[in-house]
Amino acid sequence: DIVLTQSPVLAVSLGQRATISCRASQSVSISSINLMHWYQQKPGQQPKLLIYRASNLASGIPARFSGSGSGTDFTLTIDPVQADDIAAYYCQQSRESPPTFGGGTKLELK
């Protein structure tokens, strides 16, 4: 299975930029298609799709969220961070079955 590694915690100040990284144990890209996706999960809620295929904003997601990366290294950026963004963030790959998730990064306030 493809293993996705995320830092467990990221502390950020409101109004600043948050950069959340995800590293895959092998490439999750096919040609120019990057099969990495990002979710936000608040306590007691289901995950919500933020970004699909590395850089595409899901429907209804604010433009302060963006994604980038290719191959094995991917980044979710939140700029500027708002209070409502305090949550856990998960990456997920679909390059190989089974689809796997990173361990999650908990975004905290400094």
Added chain:
Amino acid sequence: QVQLKESGPGLVQPSQTLSLTCTVSGLSLTSNSVSWIRQPPGKGLEWMGVIWSNGGTDYNSAIKSRLSISRDTSKSQVFLKMNSLQTEDTAMYFCARMDYSGDYFDYWGQGVMVTVSS
């Protein structure tokens, strides 16, 4: 709009079988694929399996021997059955729609908490 809702028992005894139902609305199961994903308390997400729009299934090899996913398209329901439950199966269980390319999960149910305990 698209909605998914899980239902099932909150408590299951060890070694017993878990049965969950995902009832969907706003979409047809004959043209949409639905996955089950679980999350132990305080931990990350684990994909369990999928029933594709054509009725075929795929399972996570780690639990494949214990898992079965089926559906009733007339009732817009997807079912999960997992046997030989152990305490480590205690988790929130989500059903989620997969996008048409089978890459990501764009609609999720609210989840149902299942505790395995005697």
